[in-house]
Amino acid sequence: MQPELLIVGDSHTAALHEGARAGGLRSELLYISGNHWHENKMLRHPSQGLAAPYRPGLNRNIAAFAKKVGGSVFPADIPVLASIGYHLGRLVPMLKRTGHSPDADQVAQDEDLLFISDAFLTSYIFSHRDALFRVLRFARHRADLIVVAPPMIRSDPVTLHCAARITAILRDNGIRVFDPREEEDWAGAPLPEHFRAPDLVHGNAAYGAEVLARIFDRGLIRKVA
Amino acid sequence: MPKPRTQTPYSDLPPQAFWRTGVAEAGVYGLRDLWSSPWTLPSDARFATFGSCFAQHISRALKERRMGWVNGEPAPFGTPADLAQKFNYGVFSARTANVYTAAQLRLLLRMAAGKTLIEEPELWANPDGRIRDSLRPSIEPDGFASREEALLSRQAMVRGLRRAVMASDVFVFTLGLTEGWQSADGQPYAACPGTQGGVFDPAQHRFVNYRTAAIREALDNSLALLQMMNPAIHLLLTVSPVPLTATASGAHVLVATMRSKSVLRAVAGEMAEDEPSVDYFPSYEIISGAPTRAAFFEPNLRSVVPQGVEVVMGHFFRGLHLAGPARHGAEAEVDVARNRAIDDDIRHEALLCEEAALEAYNAA
Numbered sequence: 001m002q003p004e005l006l007i008v009g010d011s012h013t014a015a016l017h018e019g020a021r022a023g024g025l026r027s028e029l030l031y032i033s034g035n036h037w038h039e040n041k042m043l044r045h046p047s048q049g050l051a052a053p054y055r056p057g058l059n060r061n062i063a064a065f066a067k068k069v070g071g072s073v074f075p076a077d078i079p080v081l082a083s084i085g086y087h088l089g090r091l092v093p094m095l096k097r098t099g100h101s102p103d104a105d106q107v108a109q110d111e112d113l114l115f116i117s118d119a120f121l122t123s124y125i126f127s128h129r130d131a132l133f134r135v136l137r138f139a140r141h142r143a144d145l146i147v148v149a150p151p152m153i154r155s156d157p158v159t160l161h162c163a164a165r166i167t168a169i170l171r172d173n174g175i176r177v178f179d180p181r182e183e184e185d186w187a188g189a190p191l192p193e194h195f196r197a198p199d200l201v202h203g204n205a206a207y208g209a210e211v212l213a214r215i216f217d218r219g220l221i222r223k224v225a
Numbered sequence: 226m227p228k229p230r231t232q233t234p235y236s237d238l239p240p241q242a243f244w245r246t247g248v249a250e251a252g253v254y255g256l257r258d259l260w261s262s263p264w265t266l267p268s269d270a271r272f273a274t275f276g277s278c279f280a281q282h283i284s285r286a287l288k289e290r291r292m293g294w295v296n297g298e299p300a301p302f303g304t305p306a307d308l309a310q311k312f313n314y315g316v317f318s319a320r321t322a323n324v325y326t327a328a329q330l331r332l333l334l335r336m337a338a339g340k341t342l343i344e345e346p347e348l349w350a351n352p353d354g355r356i357r358d359s360l361r362p363s364i365e366p367d368g369f370a371s372r373e374e375a376l377l378s379r380q381a382m383v384r385g386l387r388r389a390v391m392a393s394d395v396f397v398f399t400l401g402l403t404e405g406w407q408s409a410d411g412q413p414y415a416a417c418p419g420t421q422g423g424v425f426d427p428a429q430h431r432f433v434n435y436r437t438a439a440i441r442e443a444l445d446n447s448l449a450l451l452q453m454m455n456p457a458i459h460l461l462l463t464v465s466p467v468p469l470t471a472t473a474s475g476a477h478v479l480v481a482t483m484r485s486k487s488v489l490r491a492v493a494g495e496m497a498e499d500e501p502s503v504d505y506f507p508s509y510e511i512i513s514g515a516p517t518r519a520a521f522f523e524p525n526l527r528s529v530v531p532q533g534v535e536v537v538m539g540h541f542f543r544g545l546h547l548a549g550p551a552r553h554g555a556e557a558e559v560d561v562a563r564n565r566a567i568d569d570d571i572r573h574e575a576l577l578c579e580e581a582a583l584e585a586y587n588a589a
Contacts, residue, residue: 094301094302094303095301095302097302098299098300098301098302100301104373104377107377107380107381111384113381114298114381114384114385115377115378115380115381116301116381117365117369117374117377117378118370118374119365119366119367119369119370120312120365123311123312124301124303124304124308127304127305127308128303
């Protein structure tokens, strides 16, 4: 039976997939480690949608998933939720390693930090994510696609800045984004406790279900008839 | 009968004390003992490099030889080389950009030492609304989005400069120009307003051609500020051999260049003679001296060719005395430990991510 929803991306797909299943949706999950996304080498593919030719094993998994769901990771007839482009657990520590922050308040409070401008941060993000942005630009023309930004459980200023900047870049590229930090009831504070996974990095199934409900309620992606 | 030679102060001098043997017969590549550092530095000595554009070559040579080049304001980890270059990371030991005059150096060090507020030096608003820092107008390719952002970036540079001073054994400063521009109340600029940012206003912006006394005072002040932040620091002065691009002095640019370099050379030499913690390294003589017949300049007779830089740095490294006991091991260990802790965090989070995803497959 054809799936009703595809969920593609890093470890944040887990909550979305669990939430979808809990809500009775036939969802299929393509999980690829954040480490692989962070390599910034993933390519768009004319038929299977996504490819990783430099990693044969991963590429086989992608091809198998594409075949299973009808030919492409980004099909025209099934909505796609993507957790792609952020991978903050890999990006942010690189900035922190050298003591850099784009956050004015944080830099003012900590003498050891070095400020980076928004122009630099944007260029830095592009240098580590541009291949993924190209995949998403390609995907948005092929599929009913929405990117779901990761939830923010630990309110680290560098992470918040990077996430907000990536959301802005995706939107500038015409890619729809559901960003939980922009939700009125979730903004400005860590994700409510009952939506958190025990690892304090991810959302849980209830969070995934809530995100899906909000996306569908607002018609951000269509439900398969 | 040959006349007996009279003993004079020149009788026992080595070959390099005589032009014929020291220069004419030696040739450019045969020059020996041009410089010998008066200091015995630790074997793991650290160098901070600042100054005019020629100082970049010193930074690069130290980096290439892994010679303890201090970077107080590095690019974020994982920054590609072209991006770092575009935003002027890794050129000097902090993102000061070119520091052409002693007056500029003094102002920067005053900020690093907390003697001048970071907000004091001017910011320039461009007609497009972008903001430029009057101390380093081209530090970001498109300027800053706001005054706040420009000041935060300047603060990072000042922190980086302070770190570089505190972490280094030798502060290498390459004097570039005597000509400069300053505000009506005396703030030195990195460039004439209107050339790289800002708008030139003859009522507000003044040309200055610093004379020896003013340069010496600025360098004396700079040395005091350096020693306030790091009592053990040494100041190694060099003079850039790169001629002026243009002069606003009214003189011919060749005459203005020779005036500028001669004044700088004289001040640097005298300061090195006066202060035990100051020395002069003759990069200017090596590139610009008669033996090269200008062969170390590009056809524009201004830019220095890589072979010239190589010869300069060869003399530099041969003249160093790094026989003292190492003193930076503990700092290196702290860096390694901090990086290891961050790497552990990344690995831990990656593990959490894998587990979260595996659990999702389990639920499926």
